[in-house]
Amino acid sequence: MAAPLTADRLVAALRAEGVTVVEHDGWRTHNRNHAGDWGPVVGVMIHHTVSSGTAASVRICNDGYEGLPGPLCHGVIAKDGTVHLLSAGRANHAGGGDPSVLQAVITETYGTRPPAPREHQGSAGAIDGNSRFYGFECINLGNGVDPWPPAQLLAIERVSAALCHAHSWGARSVIGHSEWSDWKNDPRGFGMPAMRERVQRRLGQDPAKPKPPTTTPTKPPAYEPFPGTSFFRSAPSSPVITAMGRRLVAEDCGRYKTGPGPRWTEADQQSYAAWQRKLGFSGTDADGWPGRASWTALKIPKSR
Known part of the structure; x- marks a missing residue:
């Protein structure tokens, strides 16, 4: 979105x-x-x-x-x-x-x-x-x-x-x-x-450029798989959290005063709740704890 x-x-x-x-x-x-x-x-x-x-x-x-x-x-x-x-x-x-x-x-x-x-x-x-x-x-x-x-x-x-x-x-x-x-x-x-x-x-190629004579099948973008809600409730410190936060900011859902950073914080939860509401979720489905559907929709690039 x-x-x-x-x-x-x-x-x-x-x-x-x-x-x-x-x-x-x-x-x-x-x-x-x-x-x-x-x-x-x-x-x-x-x-x-x-x-x-x-x-x-x-x-x-x-x-x-x-x-x-x-x-x-x-x-x-x-x-x-x-x-x-x-x-x-x-x-x-x-x-x-x-x-x-x-x-x-x-x-x-x-x-x-x-x-x-x-x-x-x-x-x-x-x-x-x-x-x-x-x-x-x-x-x-x-x-x-x-x-x-x-x-x-x-x-x-x-x-x-x-x-x-x-x-x-x-x-x-x-x-x-x-x-x-x-x-x-x-x-x-x-x-x-x-x-x-x-x-x-x-x-899989640059805009407006002709296709080369031979091509290699384009690999789809690699996104972070959903790590499960328990991962976030354990207050992890992970590059996955940083990547998630950057995507939330890009979707105009960031509620950060600083960061985002690798440690899961209340600001991450508030930002994620804004993303869930943007998708149309409400009530307990928009409590800021990531679920599989909203996580998949966010398309977080896989950490290197």
């Missing part, structure tokens, strides 16, 4: 990844921030427009329609791979979705696919995806026949990798709309597991 990128940082991240960007008039302030939260963000969501033609598709996604005002995404990915930026804030693209999917994206612990969604916009257990995901609409009729040109698929890969690079996410932070809501089927015509593989390969 992270604070959303500013408009300037969003453009810079996309261009650094080799994305061809068109900035539409007013896109930096065109948003739905008055309708709900924007952030913290956890990932990227890919859609298809069920439309054809760049100009018409961009207009619909920018303006919206009766019952669903625009912007309907942060950017439209055209058939030629050009990305048309329409918003740098909250957009009406994801709607309600499944909390188990959200947790799987936060922790990036699922396999080929996140758990099958069982919620949708308006269902009793749905949670707001517009506050949590960047959304990109890809121009396609969504009928399973309309082709996906290589340039468009490459742009989807680059856009996804750009945001993953910017937030230190892995490819499992990139999902399709159909993986979020049981009402949706987009994007139709290519598989999100294969797209995540493409994104993960790109994350």
Whole structure:
């Protein structure tokens, strides 16, 4: 989970990844921030427009329609791979979705696919995806026949990798709309597991640089395994505590007057409680004693 990128940082991240960007008039302030939260963000969501033609598709996604005002995404990915930026804030693209999917994206612990969604916009257990995901609409009729040109698929890969690079996410932070809501089927015509593989390969190299002729499989980042709650209750002194504290500070949850340091202190517990609340935990689940789910979500680099 992270604070959303500013408009300037969003453009810079996309261009650094080799994305061809068109900035539409007013896109930096065109948003739905008055309708709900924007952030913290956890990932990227890919859609298809069920439309054809760049100009018409961009207009619909920018303006919206009766019952669903625009912007309907942060950017439209055209058939030629050009990305048309329409918003740098909250957009009406994801709607309600499944909390188990959200947790799987936060922790990036699922396999080929996140758990099958069982919620949708308006269902009793749905949670707001517009506050949590960047959304990109890809121009396609969504009928399973309309082709996906290589340039468009490459742009989807680059856009996804750009945001993953910017937030230190892995490819499992990139999902399709159909993986979020049981009402949706987009994007139709290519598989999100294969797209995540493409994104993960790109994350193993420098932005905007061509892949070398031969590559070595990229090792995933090494994170500290959960040492168990009893580890913290023993007031340990460990480099793991220092690494944890640095991540809490990076997530704007630090409650330290000095440090963080290797010794577990009350400041560590207060900081960790702030992190648990940021994840949506409350009561005894946000008492500052680390649990497996919140620890996994924090993604603490493994001590050397």
